[in-house]
Amino acid sequence: MPAKILLLLVLASLAGCATVTTSESNHQTSSAAxxxxxxxxxxxxxxxxxxxxxxxxxxxxxxQFCPNWQRALLHARNNAIGCAQMPINAQSACWQAVAQWANEESQYFHALHPLFTHSPYAEPAGHAAHFFDLAQSWAMTCEDGGAACTQASGHQQMDQEKKQVNQFCVR
Known part of the structure; x- marks a missing residue:
């Protein structure tokens, strides 16, 4: 009989441990959750x-998009006129500066494109960026002199990109 009591006590104590362990496990799971x-x-x-x-x-x-576009477009126009009116020996450096500036404008408008995702401004930002990509290439071509500048291709595409943005900004 004492063996049975001892067995019951061992089982009871094991059951108590199992209960405490389960309770602690549930508490830890609850805390983690x-x-x-x-x-x-x-x-x-x-x-x-x-x-x-x-x-x-x-x-x-x-x-700020349309005012920035219009300022940049006016600046581009003034830069081109300014370089064309410079003495021949200073034009190359002027066009290099214009190309660098056009690159910076292009980067600005390219950076706006992802910000404008799912916005009506996304497409015009892409056109503006492409316009300044083309303006940069054109300015680099102009470094080779006035004849290269007037014969450079891309004017039609630049005009088309400019038209797209201007139509958007007029609304």
């Missing part, structure tokens, strides 16, 4: 903040 839920909530809040910041940046960039 709570931490995971908190982390997911924090990530969701951060994502919302980032989306709001991007929306703000997009709205600002959209308001």
């Amino acid at each position: 709570t931490q995971s839920a908190r982390l997911a909530q924090q990530k969701a809040e951060l994502a919302e903040q980032q989306l709001a910041a991007i929306a703000g940046q997009r709205a600002t960039a959209e308001r």
Whole structure:
């Protein structure tokens, strides 16, 4: 009989250990789930903040797009006239500077394109970027002299890109 009592005590103590272990395991699982839920909530809040910041940046960039385009276009026109009116020996350096400036404008408009994804401004930003890509190539061609400048191809494509952006900005 004492062996049976001893066996019952051992079983009871093992059952108690199993219960404590299961309870601790459930508590740890519950705690991990709570931490995971908190982390997911924090990530969701951060994502919302980032989306709001991007929306703000997009709205600002959209308001500035047409005025920036028009300023850049006027600057490009003035640069071309200025270089053409310079003495022949200074024109090459002038056109190099214009090419560098057109490259910077191109990069600016290319950078706007992904910001404007799913926005009506995406297509005009692409046209503006392409216009300045072409303007850069044209300015580099002009470094070789006035004849190279007037014979350079791409004027029609530049005019087409400019027309696309201007039509958008007139609305």
